Amino acid sequence: xxxxxxTPKHLVMGMTNKKSLKCxxxxxxxAMYWYKQKAKxxxxxxxxxxxxxxxxxxxxxxxFSPECPNSSLLNLHLHALQPEDSALxxxxxxxxxxxxxxxxxxxxxTRLTVL
Amino acid sequence: DxxxxxxxxxxxxxxxxxxxxxxxxxxxxxxxxxxxxxxxxQGPQYIIHGLKNNxxxxxxxLIITEDRxxxxxxxxxxxxxxxxxxxxxxxxxxxxxxxxxLTFGKGTHLIIQP
Numbered sequence: 001x002x003x004x005x006x007t008p009k010h011l012v013m014g015m016t017n018k019k020s021l022k023c024x025x026x027x028x029x030x031a032m033y034w035y036k037q038k039a040k041x042x043x044x045x046x047x048x049x050x051x052x053x054x055x056x057x058x059x060x061x062x063x064f065s066p067e068c069p070n071s072s073l074l075n076l077h078l079h080a081l082q083p084e085d086s087a088l089x090x091x092x093x094x095x096x097x098x099x100x101x102x103x104x105x106x107x108x109x110t111r112l113t114v115l
Numbered sequence: 116d117x118x119x120x121x122x123x124x125x126x127x128x129x130x131x132x133x134x135x136x137x138x139x140x141x142x143x144x145x146x147x148x149x150x151x152x153x154x155x156x157q158g159p160q161y162i163i164h165g166l167k168n169n170x171x172x173x174x175x176x177l178i179i180t181e182d183r184x185x186x187x188x189x190x191x192x193x194x195x196x197x198x199x200x201x202x203x204x205x206x207x208x209x210x211x212x213x214x215x216x217l218t219f220g221k222g223t224h225l226i227i228q229p
């Protein structure tokens with residue numbers, strides 16, 4: 001099973017709201033990722049968690065706050081977003097093995113609209 | 116990770132083989148070639164990856180040239196459901212110093228014609 005689940009599928013929020021995106025995997029993967037994809041553009045990396053610790057932050061504004069409560073769960077907390085933050089937010093996970101390749105498996109994404 | 120170059124779009128007739136090229140002339144010895152596809156508004160789907168040997172799975176075949184500077188993804192019998200953006204990505208093997216993200220290029224928009 002290579003399933004990564006994301007909730008909600010769609011989210012509409014105002015600029016003063018606080019909301020959270022959730023991602024879950026049960027493949028025993030130890031690395032999890034958030035990507036952002038604007039319309040007609042490729043996905044861009046936002047954050048990487050490795051063994052539940054934040055290892056990469058691609059200079060993402062602080063209005064995006066990631067959290068990894070355990071090895072299966074990844075959240076993205078949203079606060080005071082701007083309309084230009086409207087995008088498809090993708091979660092991915094991978095096994096973290098020093099010797100082999102780390103194929104990343106993606107969830108279906110959350111379509112976020114900021115009004 | 117090495118940069119990749121792909122044609123922006125391609126057409127293929129339904130039932131025919133779709134051959135998607137990718138150039139990665141600066142690939143280094145420990146870097147793998149990965150292919151993903153993304154059907155409209157869905158998450159990217161892993162297709163196949165390889166290091167230097169040709170690979171085949173239930174979805175596709177991957178042909179890597181001997182000098183590893185280019186590769187071709189082959190969908191043997193394309194269907195309308197194969198219409199998607201196909202991304203060729205080069206990345207190092209193993210997590211050594213830790214997991215890192217994928218760097219997506221613009222990909223190839225493959226359109227399967229009925």
